[in-house]
Amino acid sequence: MRILITGASGLLGLNLALEAAKEHTVFGTANSHAFASPPSAFQVVQTDLLAPGAVESLFKQTRPDWVIHCAALANVDACEADPALASQLNTELPRKLAQLCQAPTGQADNRSSSAGNVTRGGARLLHISTDCVFDGQRGSYSEEDTPNPLGVYARTKLEGELAVLQANPQAIVARVNLFGWSPSGKRSLAEFFYNNLSAGKQVMGFTDVLFCPLLANDLAHVLIEMLGKGLSGVYHTVSSECLSKYEFGLRLAHQFGLDAGLIQPTSVMQGGLKAARSPNLSMRTDKLAAALGHPLPSVSTGIETFYQLYQQGYPQVIQRLFTR
Numbered sequence: 001m002r003i004l005i006t007g008a009s010g011l012l013g014l015n016l017a018l019e020a021a022k023e024h025t026v027f028g029t030a031n032s033h034a035f036a037s038p039p040s041a042f043q044v045v046q047t048d049l050l051a052p053g054a055v056e057s058l059f060k061q062t063r064p065d066w067v068i069h070c071a072a073l074a075n076v077d078a079c080e081a082d083p084a085l086a087s088q089l090n091t092e093l094p095r096k097l098a099q100l101c102q103a104p105t106g107q108a109d110n111r112s113s114s115a116g117n118v119t120r121g122g123a124r125l126l127h128i129s130t131d132c133v134f135d136g137q138r139g140s141y142s143e144e145d146t147p148n149p150l151g152v153y154a155r156t157k158l159e160g161e162l163a164v165l166q167a168n169p170q171a172i173v174a175r176v177n178l179f180g181w182s183p184s185g186k187r188s189l190a191e192f193f194y195n196n197l198s199a200g201k202q203v204m205g206f207t208d209v210l211f212c213p214l215l216a217n218d219l220a221h222v223l224i225e226m227l228g229k230g231l232s233g234v235y236h237t238v239s240s241e242c243l244s245k246y247e248f249g250l251r252l253a254h255q256f257g258l259d260a261g262l263i264q265p266t267s268v269m270q271g272g273l274k275a276a277r278s279p280n281l282s283m284r285t286d287k288l289a290a291a292l293g294h295p296l297p298s299v300s301t302g303i304e305t306f307y308q309l310y311q312q313g314y315p316q317v318i319q320r321l322f323t324r
Contacts, residue, residue, distance in 0.1 A: 001025070001227075004064035004123075006049060006097075007071030008042070009033040011182040012128065012216050014318060016068060017042045019220035027062040029071065033183065036322050050088055055096055059123075066227050068126045069097050072157070076277075079153035090156035094127050095163035101125040102168040125164065125171040126227055131211070131238060133158040133175065136278025139210060139242075143234045143287055150278060161234065172226055174237040177281065180216030180306065181315045183322045189213070190306055193249045197258040204266040205246030210280045212238040213248070215302030217309070225292055235288040240296040242282040248299065255307045 001024045007013035008028025017028040018041055026042035029049065038044045045061065047054050049071060072090050073079055079086035101123040132154040133147035149155040161173045179190040186195065196203045214222070214237070222237055243251075246265050253260035268277055285296045309315070 001065045002063060003027070003224075004058070004062045004067045005029070005042075006067075006069050008044065009035060009183060009322070010070060010074075011180055011187040012176070012178055012219065013070040014183060014321075015180050015216035016070065016220040016223065018318075019217055020068075020224055024224075027064065029058065031071075033322070037320060039321055049093055055093075055100060059100055064123045066124045066126065067097060067101055068128070068223060068227075069094055070128050072128070072160075074130075074153070076151060076153045079156065080151060083152045083156075086152050086156045087159070090153070091159040091163055094160040095167055098125055098127070098164040098167035098171055101171065124227055124230075125168055126223055127160065127164045127171055127173050129161050129173050129175045129234075130154065130157045131175050131177045131236070131281045131283055132278055133161070134278055134281060136210075136280045139280035139282040140284055141236070141282070142284045143236060154278075165233070170232045172231050173234045174223060174226065175234065175283070176219060176237050177211050177213045177239075177283075178216045178219050179213045179302070181309060181318060183318055185315060185319055188216075189245065189248065190252055190303070193252045193263070194256060194258075194310075197249075197253055197260075197262055198256070200259070200262070202262045202264060203249070204270075205244075205249040205263040206268045207244050207246045207265045208279055209245045209268050209277060210242055210282050211245065211248075212240075212242040212281070212283050212285075213299060213302070214239045214297060215305055217305060218297040218302055222288075222292070222296065226288075229291065231291055235291070236283040236285050237288060238283045238285060238296065239299045239302065240285055240289070241298040241300065243299060251300065251303055252306075255303050256310075 005017045005028045008017045009030040021041035029045050073086045135148040179188040249263045250260050289295045
């Protein structure tokens with residue numbers, strides 16, 4: 001398959017592109033966070049997806065069978081500071097991609113072989129959303145539960161979900177929460193704990209914030225499997241295991257042989273965070289598990305693989321892609 005991945009210089013996008021490229025032809029977009037040494041595994045397309053005509057040109061150039069849309073304004077505080085930009089990136093851009101992927105009636109698999117003529121039709125879309133569409137007051141959320149976003153990021157991501165499915169009912173919306181090794185080495189909660197604990201620094205671990213994070217590399221394989229099975233609609237694409245962020249830190253410390261005593265059990269109310277966070281984002285994954293025929297990976301196995309990747313020098317490999 002020819003797979004177009006937007007946001008391929010980000011935490012999920014890069015790990016996804018590298019995993020997908022093992023079996024598929026992959027094109028990955030990058031914008032402000034440009035590659036210094038483009039990877040050999042997939043083709044990088046430098047583009048500003050918000051520029052006029054950029055998305056149409058991208059489709060003509062790559063002629064994708066599948067599109068996985070990872071690009072977003074994901075910094076919660078940045079979304080609060082610039083709601084208009086958050087809406088452009090998190091709602092309007094997904095809408096445009098969904099429209100371009102939507103095939104003309106009766107022509108779901110009919111794509112022109114001429115790169116100069118392809119502007120729409122036939123590509124399957126998987127749109128990455130977030131567990132933050134819920135307010136976290138109850139937990140154990142299923143896909144049938146009504147979202148209640150707390151801030152600009154969550155609201156624009158929910159509006160993006162609705163826009164995608166309205167424009168393209170055959171699309172997949174995957175609500176995710178993830179961790180992994182990122183290009184900056186500072187993007188995920190796992191890296192936060194590793195970086196600070198390995199430097200002997202004390203950190204807070206929220207005891208009253210629950211989540212179900214999947215390792216980005218595991219998530220990549222699940223997303224590709226979802227497309228391969230022809231799924232559509234909303235799926236909770238998170239770990240089969242939920243835990244507090246404090247417990248997550250403890251497990252990571254034990255896996256790496258670091259001092260777990262440096263993690264101070266703390267309430268999120270004492271964390272000094274600017275934007276509101278959802279406290280209980282435990283999610284049900286039985287719908288997706290039934291569709292795939294197997295359970296989603298656990299946090300425990302994800303942390304073990306995260307450690308194995310560290311031992312293999314994987315963090316340095318991906319960081320070198322952005323080092324001049």
